[in-house]
Amino acid sequence: MSGYVRETEAPELPAPAFVKGPVHWIRENLFPNWWNSILTLVSLYIGYLLFSSVIDFALISAVFTGDSGKSCIRESGGHVGACWPFIWAKFDQFIYGRYPLAERWRVDVVYLVGMAALIPALMPALPFKKWNVLFLLIVYPVMTFFLLVGGSFGLEPVETSLWGGLLVTLVVAVTGIVASLPIGIILALGRRSSMPTARFVSIIFIEFWRGVPLITVLFMSSVMFPLLLPEGVNFDKLLRALVGVALFSAAYMAEVVRGGLQAIPRGQYEGAQALGLSYWKMMGLIVLPQALKLVIPGIVNTFIGLFKDTTLVMIIGLFDLLGIVQLNFTDPKWISPVTSHTGYLFAAAIFWMFCFSMSRYSIYMENRLHTGHKR
Amino acid sequence: MASITEKSDSEDTAKVALWNNPKARALVFQVLLIGLILWSGWYMYSNLQANLERQNIASGFGFLNTTAGFGIIQALVPYSETSTFGTVFIVGLLNTILVSVIGIFFATMLGFLLGISRLSHNWVISKLATVYIETLRNIPLLLQIFFWYFAVLRSVPGKRDKWSLLDSFHLNIMGFHAPKPIFEAGSSFVVYAVIAGIIASFFIKRWSTKRQMETGQTFPVLWTSLGLIIGIPLVVFFAMGMPMHLDYALFKDTGSRLRQGFQAGHGMVLIPEFLALLLALSMYTATFIAEIVRAGILAVSHGQTEAASALGLRSGMTLRLVVIPQALRVIIPPLTSQYLNLIKNSSLAVAIAYPDLVSVFAGTTLNQTGQAVEIIIMTMLVYLFLSLVTSMFMNWYNAHMALVDR
Numbered sequence: 001m002s003g004y005v006r007e008t009e010a011p012e013l014p015a016p017a018f019v020k021g022p023v024h025w026i027r028e029n030l031f032p033n034w035w036n037s038i039l040t041l042v043s044l045y046i047g048y049l050l051f052s053s054v055i056d057f058a059l060i061s062a063v064f065t066g067d068s069g070k071s072c073i074r075e076s077g078g079h080v081g082a083c084w085p086f087i088w089a090k091f092d093q094f095i096y097g098r099y100p101l102a103e104r105w106r107v108d109v110v111y112l113v114g115m116a117a118l119i120p121a122l123m124p125a126l127p128f129k130k131w132n133v134l135f136l137l138i139v140y141p142v143m144t145f146f147l148l149v150g151g152s153f154g155l156e157p158v159e160t161s162l163w164g165g166l167l168v169t170l171v172v173a174v175t176g177i178v179a180s181l182p183i184g185i186i187l188a189l190g191r192r193s194s195m196p197t198a199r200f201v202s203i204i205f206i207e208f209w210r211g212v213p214l215i216t217v218l219f220m221s222s223v224m225f226p227l228l229l230p231e232g233v234n235f236d237k238l239l240r241a242l243v244g245v246a247l248f249s250a251a252y253m254a255e256v257v258r259g260g261l262q263a264i265p266r267g268q269y270e271g272a273q274a275l276g277l278s279y280w281k282m283m284g285l286i287v288l289p290q291a292l293k294l295v296i297p298g299i300v301n302t303f304i305g306l307f308k309d310t311t312l313v314m315i316i317g318l319f320d321l322l323g324i325v326q327l328n329f330t331d332p333k334w335i336s337p338v339t340s341h342t343g344y345l346f347a348a349a350i351f352w353m354f355c356f357s358m359s360r361y362s363i364y365m366e367n368r369l370h371t372g373h374k375r
Numbered sequence: 376m377a378s379i380t381e382k383s384d385s386e387d388t389a390k391v392a393l394w395n396n397p398k399a400r401a402l403v404f405q406v407l408l409i410g411l412i413l414w415s416g417w418y419m420y421s422n423l424q425a426n427l428e429r430q431n432i433a434s435g436f437g438f439l440n441t442t443a444g445f446g447i448i449q450a451l452v453p454y455s456e457t458s459t460f461g462t463v464f465i466v467g468l469l470n471t472i473l474v475s476v477i478g479i480f481f482a483t484m485l486g487f488l489l490g491i492s493r494l495s496h497n498w499v500i501s502k503l504a505t506v507y508i509e510t511l512r513n514i515p516l517l518l519q520i521f522f523w524y525f526a527v528l529r530s531v532p533g534k535r536d537k538w539s540l541l542d543s544f545h546l547n548i549m550g551f552h553a554p555k556p557i558f559e560a561g562s563s564f565v566v567y568a569v570i571a572g573i574i575a576s577f578f579i580k581r582w583s584t585k586r587q588m589e590t591g592q593t594f595p596v597l598w599t600s601l602g603l604i605i606g607i608p609l610v611v612f613f614a615m616g617m618p619m620h621l622d623y624a625l626f627k628d629t630g631s632r633l634r635q636g637f638q639a640g641h642g643m644v645l646i647p648e649f650l651a652l653l654l655a656l657s658m659y660t661a662t663f664i665a666e667i668v669r670a671g672i673l674a675v676s677h678g679q680t681e682a683a684s685a686l687g688l689r690s691g692m693t694l695r696l697v698v699i700p701q702a703l704r705v706i707i708p709p710l711t712s713q714y715l716n717l718i719k720n721s722s723l724a725v726a727i728a729y730p731d732l733v734s735v736f737a738g739t740t741l742n743q744t745g746q747a748v749e750i751i752i753m754t755m756l757v758y759l760f761l762s763l764v765t766s767m768f769m770n771w772y773n774a775h776m777a778l779v780d781r
Contacts, residue, residue, distance in 0.1 A: 028496075029496060029498040030498060032496070039497060039500060040500070043500050043503050046503065047499065047502075047506075195401050195405050196405075197408055197409060198404070198405065201408065208755075211715075211759040211762040212719070212755045212759060213719035213720065214719075215725060215737075216722065216737060216751060216754050219733070219741075223741065223747040223751070224747045224748055226426075227422070227426045227427070227748060228419040228422050228426075230422050231422075231425060231426065231429065304513075308514075308515040308516065309515070311515040311517040312517060315725060315726055322515065322517060326521065329525075337530075340526050344521060344522045344525075344526055347518055348514045348518055348522075351513065351515055351518065355512075355513035355514075356509065356513045359513065
C-alpha cells in the first residue's frame with residue numbers, strides 16, 4: 001500500500017502566467033473587459049500625444065543657442081520648439097528683477113541664509129527646532145528687511161520699484177505668511193472668545209476678507225488706502241500690497257488655526273485652568289503649541305495658495321516672476337512666435353516646483369502628525 | 376453643601392480686587408475694543424474727507440447716472456457708449472455671473488470625471504488623471520489664463536481665416552463661432568411642454584416613492600421622466616412644424632479685403648477673452664473638485680458596498696443608492712468653498728480684459744471717475760453677496776442631503 005503514498009514533496013511549479021506576474025497585471029489592470037480595453041487604448045494615445053508634444057516642444061525641436069529672437073524663427077516658416085536662449089538671456093532679470101547689479105549679492109545672501117535656516121527647520125529629526133523657527137520668524141525677516149531695503153549699515157538704499165522677479169514673489173508670499181500668523185492666531189482666539197464683542201469683530205473681519213477676491217483687496221490697497229491716510233503720509237506701493245496680502249491671508253490663517261484649536265481636547269483647557277494658569281498662559285503654554293503643530297499641513301496649504309496668488313500683484317503694477325516674464329515678451333529683440341510659450345513654460349515650471357514640493361511636504365507632515373492623534 | 380459653595384463664592388468675589396475680576400476685565404477690554412474701532416473708523420473717515428476735498432474728487436453715488444462713454448466687447452443687456460456707469464455695473468456683474476455659472480458647470484463635470492478616474496482600477500486612466508491634477512493645481516491660475524489667452528488663442532488663424540468643425544463651428548482669432556438658435560412663433564408651446572413635463576415628473580417621483588414605501592414595488596421613474604421632459608416636447612416641436620432654425624455664422628473669403636472674415640450679426644460668437652477665462656477657471660478648479668470627490672468616495676467605508684451587494688443590489692444601484700448619497704455628504708461642504716473660489720477667481724478676468732465686474736467697474740470706471748472708495752466698496756459688497764447666496768444655496772442643499780437621525 002505504501003507505494004501509493006507519495007513520500008517526497010512534488011516540485012513547486014511557477015504560478016500560471018495569467019494569475020501572477022506582468023501578464024496577469026496587464027490583463028487585470030488594463031484589459032479586464034472590452035470597454036476598459038478601449039478606454040486604456042484611448043488614454044494611452046492621449047498620454048502619448050501630450051507627452052510627445054511636451055518633449056518635442058521642450059527638447060527635440062527646441063532652440064538652445066542664439067542671441068536674439070531671430071534664432072528662434074525658421075526661415076522656411078517651419079515648426080519651432082521652445083526658444084531657450086530667451087530664458088538664458090533674461091534669467092538674471094527673472095530672479096532679481098531690476099535690482100542694481102552691484103547690490104545683487106544682498107539678494108543672494110537673503111536667499112542663502114533663508115535656505116540654510118529653512119531646511120533644518122523642515123526636518124523633524126534635527127534638534128533646536130524652537131530656536132530655528134524663532135530665527136526664521138523674527139530675526140530673518142528683520143535681517144532681510146535691512147539687507148534688501150538698504151539705507152543703513154552703509155548699504156546703498158534700493159527702491160522697491162527696482163525689485164522684481166522671483167524676489168518679489170518670495171517677498172510677498174513669505175511676508176504674507178509670516179505676518180498673517182500672529183494676526184491669524186489673535187483672530188482665531190477672538191472667534192472662540194467668550195466676549196461677544198471680540199467674537200463679533202473677529203467673525204466680521206474673517207468673513208469679510210474670505211468673501212472678497214484678492215484682486216479687489218489689492219485694488220483697495222493701491223487706490224483706496226492712500227485716501228484713508230492723513231495728508232503727506234505715503235506708503236510704498238509694495239508695502240501697501242503687502243499690507244493687503246497680509247490682512248487677506250490672516251483671515252484664511254485664522255480659520256486654519258481655529259481648526260487646530262477645536263481639535264485640542266477639552267481636558268487640555270480644563271487641566272490648564274485647574275493648574276491656575278491665566279488665559280494667555282493657558283493658550284501660550286498648553287493649547288497653542290499643540291494646536292499649531294497639528295495645523296502645520298494647513299499652514300503649508302495656505303502658503304501654497306498664497307504663493308500662487310502672489311502672481312496677482314502684477315495687476316497693480318508690481319513685477320513678480322510672472323509679471324517680469326510677461327513684460328519681457330515685449331522686448332523687440334526677442335520677438336518670435338514661440339517666445340511667449342517658452343516664457344510661460346519656464347514660469348510654470350518654477351511655480352510648479354515650489355508648489356509641488358510644498359504639497360509633498362504637507363502630505364509628509366500630515367502622515368507624521370497623524371500618529372497617535374487619530375482615534 | 377450648597378450653602379457652603381455659595382458662601383465661598385460670595386467671599387471670593389468680595390476679596391478679589393476689581394482689576395482681577397474676570398467679568399470687569401472682559402467689560403473693560405470690550406469697551407476698549409469698540410472704542411479703538413470707532414476711533415480708527417472716524418480717523419479714516421476724516422482723512423478721507425480731507426483728501427477728497429483736496430484732490431477735488433466728488434463723493435456719493437451720483438456718478439452712476441453719468442454717461443460712461445466707452446465701449447464694452449460683451450454685454451448681456453443693451454449697452455452703448457452713451458449708457459451710464461450704472462449700466463456698466465450691471466453689464467460687468469452679468470458677465471461675472473455668466474462666466475462663473477458656466478465655469479462651475481464645466482468644473483464640476485470635469486472634476487467628478489477626474490476624481491472617479493483617479494480611483495479607477497485601470498492603471499493608465501488613474502495615472503493620467505493623477506498627472507493632470509498634480510500638474511494643473513500647482514500652477515497659478517493667472518499663468519494658466521495667460522497661457523490660454525496669449526499663447527493658445529493667439530496662435531489660431533487670423534481674422535480672414537478659420538478652423539472649422541462640421542462646417543458650423545469655427546475658431547479664429549475673433550473667437551469661437553457657433554450656430555445660434557432662433558425661436559419663432561409657436562416655440563413657446565415647446566417650453567410649456569418642458570415645464571409641464573418637469574412638474575409631472577416631480578409628482579410621479581413623489582407617488583412612486585410613496586408606493587415603494589407602502590408596497591415595495593418600484594417604478595421606472597427615470598425613464599418616465601426623461602420621456603416626459605424630452606419626448607413630449609419633441610413631439611410638440613415637430614407637431615408645431617419645427618418653429619426654430621439655426622442662424623449659422625457667415626464667413627466671406629471673397630470681395631474686398633477689408634470685408635473678408637466673419638460677418639457681424641450672424642451666428643453666435645464667444646469672444647477669446649471669455650473662452651480663455653472659462654477654460655482656465657474650469658480646468659484649474661476641476662483639479663480641486665477631483666480631489667474632493669476622491670476623498671468623498673474613499674470616505675464611504677468598504678463595508679457599505681459589501682452590505683449592499685449582500686442585500687443583492689446590482690453595482691449600478693449600489694453606486695446610486697448607497698455610495699453616492701453618503702459620499703455627497705462629505706463632498707458638498709468643501710465643494711461649496713471651491714465654487715466660491717471660482718466666483719472670486721473669475722475676477723482675474725481683469726488681466727486679459729474680459730469685461731467682468733472688476734475689469735469694467737473697478738478698473739475702467741474707477742479710472743474715469745476717481746471715486747475709489749464707493750467703487751471698491753460696491754465691488755466688494757457684490758462679491759460678498761454672491762458668496763452669501765452661493766453658500767446659502769449649498770447649505771440648503773447640504774441640509775437636504777444630510778443624514779436624518781431616526
